[in-house]
Amino acid sequence: MKAFGKIISHKTEGKKILFQFENGCGRLEVLTDKIINVFSGFDCDYHRSRAIEGDKAVPTEISVSTEGESVVVKTASLTAKVFDNFYVDFYDEKNQVLCRDYRGERCIRGKITEEMRVLAASEGHSLDEGAKEKKIQVVKQMEGDECFYGLGDKTGFLNKRGYEYEMWNTDEPAPQVDSFKSLYKSIPFFVTLRKNVVYGLFFDNSYRSVFDMGKESDDYFWFGCEEGNLDYYFIAGEDMPQVLGGYTYLTGTVPLPQMWTLGYQQSRWGYVTEEDIMEVAENMRRNQIPCDVIHLDIDYMERYKVFTWNKERYQDQKKTIRDLKEDGFKIVTIIDPGVKVEEGYDIYDTGVKEGYFATTPEGEIYVNAVWPGDAVYPDFGKEEVRKWWGDNQKFLLEQGVSGVWNDMNEPASFRGELPADVVFTDEDEISNHARMHNLYGHNMAKATYEGLKKHDGKRPFVITRACFAGTQKYSTAWTGDNHSIWAHLQMAIPQLCNLGMSGMSFVGTDVGGFGSDTTKELLIRWVQTGCFSPLFRNHSAIGTRRQEPWTFDKETMDIYRKYVKLRYRLIPYYYDLFFEGETSGLPIMRPLVLHYEKDENVKNNNNEFLVGENLLVAPVTEQGVTCRTVYLPAGEWYDYWTGEKIEGESYILAKAPLDTCLMYVKAGSIIPNFPEQEFVGEKEIDTLILDVYAGQGSYEHYQDNGTDFAYRQGEYNQYHIEQKENVLKISLAHKGYEKIYKKVLVKFAGKQWEADFADGMEMILK
Ligand code: GLC
Secondary structure (H helix, E strand, O other): OOOOOOEEEEEEEOOEEEEEEOOEEEEEEEEEOOEEEEEEOOOOOOOOOOOOOOOOOOOOOOEEEEEOOEEEEEOOOEEEEEOHHHOEEEEEOOOOEEEOEOOOOOOOOOOOOHHHHHHHHHOOOOOOOOOOOOOEEEEEEOOOOOEEEEOOOOOOOOOOOOOEEEEOOOOOOOOOOOOOOOOOEEOOEEEEEEOOEEEEEEEOOOOOEEEEOOOOOOOEEEEEEOOOOEEEEEEEOOOHHHHHHHHHHHHOOOOOOOHHHHOOEEOOOOOOOHHHHHHHHHHHHHOOOOOOEEEEOHHHOEOOEOOOOOOOOOOOHHHHHHHHHHOOOEEEEEEOOOEEOOOOOHHHHHHHHHOOEOEOOOOOEOEEEEOOEEEEOEOOOOHHHHHHHHHHHHHHHHHOOOEEEEOOOOOOOOOOOOOOOOEEEEOOEEEEHHHHHHHHHHHHHHHHHHHHHHHHOOOOOEEEOOEEOOHHHOOEEEOOOOEOOHHHHHHHHHHHHHHHOOOOOOEEOEEOOOEOOOOHHHHHHHHHHHOOOOOOEEOOOOOOOOOOOOOOOHHHHHHHHHHHHHHHHHHHHHHHHHHHHHHHOOOOEEOHHHOOOOOHHHOOOOOOEEEOOOEEEEOOOOOOOOEEEEEEOOOEEEEOOOOOEEEOOEEEEEEOOOOOOEEEEEOOOEEEEOOOOOOOOOOOOOEEEEEEOOOOEEEEEEEOOOOOOHHHHOOOEEEEEEEEOOEEEEEEEEOOOOOOOOEEEEEEOOEEEEEEOOOOEEEEOO
16 A cells, blocks of 8 residues: 555544545544544545445544644544554553554565466466555554454354455355355454454455455454555444444344244255145145245246246246245245346346446446356446336235345356456446445345335345345345355354354355255254254255255154254244344354453354354264263353253363254343244244243343334334342333233243233242
């Protein structure tokens, strides 16, 4: 990066502190007392953010002074000191160092010679020279004990320390291993944790960028990019949840979903006909495996043309979908962005006529290939195109479809990557692929969300593969094409936890694995992990070994059923977490470090996770293993299956035979349960079932109609539940939904009590 040189002058305009350096300008902007933006316009003088919508600045007291060589900007909780060369250091209110710019040179690795390259290439290796100096580059000093979390869906373990990543949405079906630098999602945000220090950094730049978390050197970590602006947010907080709250304050939280979307979902690329779908539905019900959703992959379309239905494979899809709905099944269909080039096909014709597709710099419509063969790319950065795409969802809704799965939106292209200069639009500006690539899936999901919201009125259920920061406002996501290998089951835990640490909390992996062939044992262990991921879908690739729950033996099916049923029992707990998450931004599936950041034992815990704050899950993710160590953090915990009480801050050795996924509940927890159901909404639920674990604690339980946006007008109930010294108190903290529970059933220490519900009731648990 060019050196900014000495500070010539600075002035304060409202919450902005503008700097004139010898070689350019920069500014700091205080958004809240914990969030400061650092900006220099390399490309334009304003934030070109698609992640942050609206003005996030709130009235904040600030003071600006000079101290020696630096200009000091202070809020109640954060101090930023700006020096020559636009070095910015951050301190907390006690003047403790949070994060400083690194003053030295980067130590870029020695050059790779042509000879080395040729030699390595003889065996198929490609050598990586490492990232060069970037035009825009932020290098932060490593204070020593940093751990890094977040960065979206990157491969490998939880803590990203020591690795280098790239933000470039990438469709890569080969088994995704630790050395991969990028996958489908680009979320340029991470949380840094040190002893007594935590903060977040969000680099709001959509171009291809590099994040080096200490690979190049142990003295610093850095991120940078060749284009766009220097535009990053420093996010302070007292603890990790607050930092994450700061990030989701900027980029948005996950809206409360429809309740059925939390049910089990069955999918496979290769359910070709109406009969295939009916067979899946029948098997689910016959084998009493609860299920809410069946996905239709590309096979349902006519020659992979989006917004069409294959008439040979379906005699009457509307009737099929209606019949399935009566049996409690919802249909979700895949929609890819690539539109088949075919005159006479209305989506293609309209797009051509209205200029809705990306073009070459010469103005020709840009053509590449995806499933339908030659295909063109809708220009989702343009509001008009998003509206058109959104309106096309009507076709799916009219068939009876309940949710839309957006795939291939990196965007994928079978004839090589789109050139950087393909012309796309970025709202009101002419733009290009280099800038819009990482935003493509985001804008497509936004178009889908807005279309569904407008034409359906229900809370839209969108699933996307590609994302950018902020996509959580519009869509859930799955982690794309994993494989049926144990390494990918292991990776599922840190990957989903890091997505949660990046604001994307409604996420899941393809349970059983997508590519390659699963085994009985792998499928069992995967469902034991997957039943806890917010998005719970079994999906597999065409031609691989079938992996529906009934395709192995009775033992597999019995265990599979046990865990799907467990998930259905916990749906109200998940729903409460989603309701809370819409405000707090906290994920559902959480790494232990999120709540126990002072505990050294959990900073690198890759094989356990929390659901909410109180349920700890320790699945087996290795072949043949039936016993494992579990770390329980501070507090008292109960074994979910045996009720045994265990003192925390300890490692235990626990038996986990094939039918057991180890689970522990924190003392004092109150967990709402649903009765057994084949699908969400099968039964009218008028009893509040509470699973209570001895100790002291309180819980907020939420209840609404589970489908639309009436809750935002106050149409919901909230129950405040408290337990202390064997007394359980329940009161209605908010009353706005007509269906108040009639009864309460409490399960406690192996006994149970039932009573009529009354606001302000007390139950003695003895
Ligand atoms: C992509 C998706 C996968 C889907 C397939 C066919 O590989 O990631 O989930 O089944 O395309 O549509």
